[in-house]
Each structure stands twice: as C-alpha cells, then as structure tokens.
Amino acid sequence: MLDVQSVSKGDGTMLPGAEVVEAVRALAARELPPLVNTIDVDGYYPEAQMRAFGRLGAYAHHLPGMSPNVDLMTAINTMAAAGEHCLSTSFCMWCQDALGWYIYASDNQHLRTSVGPQIATGAALGGTALSNPMKSLFGIEPMRLKGRRGDGGYVVKGLLPYVSNLGADHYFGAIFEVEDGGSTRNVMAVIPCNAEGVSLADNAKFTALDGTRTFAVQMRDVVVPDAWVLADPVDPFIKRIRAGFILLQAGMAFGLIRDCLRLIQQTKGPLGHVNKYLDVQPEPIAEQLEAMEVEVARLAATPFEDDLGYWRAVIEARLAAGDASVAAAHAAMLHCGARGYVAGAAAQRRLREAYFVAIVTPATKQLRKMLADMAH
Incomplete structure (x- = not known):
C-alpha cells in the first residue's frame, strides 16, 4: 500500500501547487525506478502510482472550477516529475489530465459533479480518445465513430485503434459524427469502458510506452445518453480545450x-x-x-x-x-x-x-x- 497524503489540507482546500509537485516528485523518485524496466519490457501498468498521484492532487489544479485558478503548470510539472523516471507513467498522467480538462471545461454539470471529482482525485482513471478526431478535424483522416440520434441520447458505433490509460472501470472522451438532415456535425461525450457494447482489445505491442494500457476500442451500438454529452456540436468546445490539451x-x-x-x-x-x-x-x-x-x-x-x-x-x-x-x-x-x-x-x-x-x-x-x- 502506498503511503501518500491527501489531496486536501483537511479543510477541503487543495494543497498549493508547489507542494503537490514536490510530493509527486518524492513519490515518483521512490516508486518508479524499481518499476521502470518492468513497465518498459513487460508492459506493466503503474495503476497504483497513478491513483496515488491523484490523491496528492496531481490531476486537480488545472481544472476550471475545481481549483481557484486554472493552473496548468502544476499538472505539467507533476507530469514532468514522473517523466524524469518513466515516460509511460507521464503519458498516462497526461491522459488523465486531458480527460479531467474535457469534463471541467464543459457545461455538463452532471459529469462535473459525478465522474469529474473521481477523475480529479485519481479514484477513477481514463483516457482521451481524441487521436482520430484531432486528425479528422485537420483533414488528415475520416472520423471513425458514427452516431445517430436515439431516445434521450445517441447510439454510436465504430472502432478506435489506439486509446490509452484504459481498463474495465475507466472512462474515455470520444467524438462521433452524426448525420442530421443531409449535413453532419460532431458530438463529444464521456464513455465508461464498461458501457454495454464497448469492448477493449489489446492488439499491439509497442516499441516503447507499452505499459500505458493502450487498447483498440470497439463500439457496437453503444447508447450514449445526453447526460454523458460534453458538447453538441463540438466545434466551439474544441476551440476552448485545444490549447490546454496540447500544452499539457x-x-x-x-x-x-x-x-x-x-x-x-x-x-x-x-x-x-x-x-x-x-x-x-x-x-x-x-x-x-x-x-x-x-x-x-x-x-x-x-x-x-x-x-x-x-x-x-x-x-x-x-x-x-x-x-x-x-x-x-x-x-x-x-x-x-x-x-x-x-x-x-x-x-x-x-x-x-x-x-x-x-x-x-x-x-x-x-x-x-x-x-x-x-x-x-
């Protein structure tokens, strides 16, 4: 069991960013060096360390409304502290940070009050799933997920080849294309990995970063209720989150x-x-x-x-x-x-x-x- 302090001081307020960075640096220096070759060679996923970093506050300071200031540098510096030892761990931290960034930058109060705090503290983990949409939005490849309007939400199908920081109880952000009266628009939502119709396949072994729980995600008529939707349509929201997504x-x-x-x-x-x-x-x-x-x-x-x-x-x-x-x-x-x-x-x-x-x-x-x- 990892011995870490809480994300808060005890009065509900978060630890200052500099203290969080130093706490993460100390934990990373103690925990990651013995694991790094196992992560690299055997594809070990450092889940316990990821959750511990969350309890220290690594995933909370950059979240709009969660912290007094939108402090991206604390997230960047904690990621760097882990990355001094292991890039797989650092990348998984970015995935976690990006998922929280989507949720707290949105107007979806349901996600901000239910899943959001769990992502912010590392109680729940997840990935971004925006590799394909980021390419699609800039004319590099087609959108791989397709959705249609259903009762109280959308029904989505398609395959994403590489999504990282996933597991049976994890979450991911996704963008899918919807046809509407002869035109198309894109919608963004948060999807639980255990949703009916979602399956994860471990199809590839990578030269590096193999300990990042990177899966192919198959969605077969997955029901996405409106309560999971971050943005519809997505274009204004992408402009809001894109700088943070990249800077992190x-x-x-x-x-x-x-x-x-x-x-x-x-x-x-x-x-x-x-x-x-x-x-x-x-x-x-x-x-x-x-x-x-x-x-x-x-x-x-x-x-x-x-x-x-x-x-x-x-x-x-x-x-x-x-x-x-x-x-x-x-x-x-x-x-x-x-x-x-x-x-x-x-x-x-x-x-x-x-x-x-x-x-x-x-x-x-x-x-x-x-x-x-x-x-x-």
Whole structure:
C-alpha cells in the first residue's frame, strides 16, 4: 500500500501547487525506478502510482472550477516529475489530465459533479480518445465513430485503434459524427469502458510506452445518453480545450529531457575526455529546455485565449517539445555509447520513448501541416 497524503489540507482546500509537485516528485523518485524496466519490457501498468498521484492532487489544479485558478503548470510539472523516471507513467498522467480538462471545461454539470471529482482525485482513471478526431478535424483522416440520434441520447458505433490509460472501470472522451438532415456535425461525450457494447482489445505491442494500457476500442451500438454529452456540436468546445490539451503534453517532454541531461552528466567523469568531441553538449540542451519552460508557462497562463497568434505559438511550442525530446535523447545515447545500448539501459529506453513525444497526436508532421495551413 502506498503511503501518500491527501489531496486536501483537511479543510477541503487543495494543497498549493508547489507542494503537490514536490510530493509527486518524492513519490515518483521512490516508486518508479524499481518499476521502470518492468513497465518498459513487460508492459506493466503503474495503476497504483497513478491513483496515488491523484490523491496528492496531481490531476486537480488545472481544472476550471475545481481549483481557484486554472493552473496548468502544476499538472505539467507533476507530469514532468514522473517523466524524469518513466515516460509511460507521464503519458498516462497526461491522459488523465486531458480527460479531467474535457469534463471541467464543459457545461455538463452532471459529469462535473459525478465522474469529474473521481477523475480529479485519481479514484477513477481514463483516457482521451481524441487521436482520430484531432486528425479528422485537420483533414488528415475520416472520423471513425458514427452516431445517430436515439431516445434521450445517441447510439454510436465504430472502432478506435489506439486509446490509452484504459481498463474495465475507466472512462474515455470520444467524438462521433452524426448525420442530421443531409449535413453532419460532431458530438463529444464521456464513455465508461464498461458501457454495454464497448469492448477493449489489446492488439499491439509497442516499441516503447507499452505499459500505458493502450487498447483498440470497439463500439457496437453503444447508447450514449445526453447526460454523458460534453458538447453538441463540438466545434466551439474544441476551440476552448485545444490549447490546454496540447500544452499539457509539454510535461512529458520536460521530464524526459531532464533525465537525458542527467544521463549525459553521468558520463562526464568516465567519458568526458572523448565526449567533448560530440557536436551536441549538455549546455545548449539545458538552455533550450529552460526557454521552452518559460514559453510554456507564458502560454499556460491563458489557455482559453482565442487569438490566432496565441494558437500559433501553442503549436510552435508543442513542435519544439517533440523536436527537443528526440534531439536530447539522441545526444544522451551518443554520450553514453555502448553502456547505453545494452538491454535495460536508460539511454536506449529514453531514445525509444522520445520518438513517442514526436509522434503522439498531434504529431510533428501534423503540427507542421497545421502551421502551413495557417499560412494560407
């Protein structure tokens, strides 16, 4: 049993963000290092740690109405603290943060008072399921879920190939396309994994991030009542949540890059005499990380801003995070050399994990497409 303090002080108020970050950092440093190779090699899902981070307040500070301020940086920094050890855990934390973000940014009082507090405290866990819709909304692939109006809600069917942080008692956000009088619109809802007609299939083994409970989700005429609907139609809601959705992903990059710097520093004693000839040294990586942290903090202060220049800056920040993650992990691999290339070594795992930061939705290529589309 993990020994963690409560998300609240005892009087119902949340712990300050800085205290939450330090508590998560301490717990992650104690719990994750012994598990990280089991997570990486065997696909172990760190569920107990995920729930413990929630009890500490890791998933609550960024939620509109849950905390006095919409504090994305506490969520980002707790994610980074876990990501210094394990990107699978950090990514699952992002999935959890994103699901809470959907619920509390919506006007659905039923979800905000029922499922919402459970997501905020880690009592319930869940995923985002927005990979396909995020691609569809930017003209990359068709919407995979289709819905029709039923009695008091919708009936939805379709297949989502990859949805993470799921389990039998978990939840996920989903967007489905509805035909209405010859035209179509998109609707967003929260779906319980145990809803009738929902099935999860573990079809793939990944190069990294295999401990994230990533399933193919099949929906066969799933009844989605109006009480589960976040937005109908979804377009204005997507504009409201998109910046937070993307900025929260920075936590994965920051934690991974910090650990890559640690790996490089560890080689200075035994290998510094030859590593000094490598093109990439730790100082520029550290400077870039600091600059990215400052820029993300600036953008995270106003996540509901609708200015086009702000949105462009969010996309650019996310693109930089993916590029910097791959570059830092590549540098760490070269600095570690053969000792980083053996099975179980941190450097080769970090390199595999870094590619995930660059390919998870919105991937590097989608971000570049989005910037190109904005130029026209």
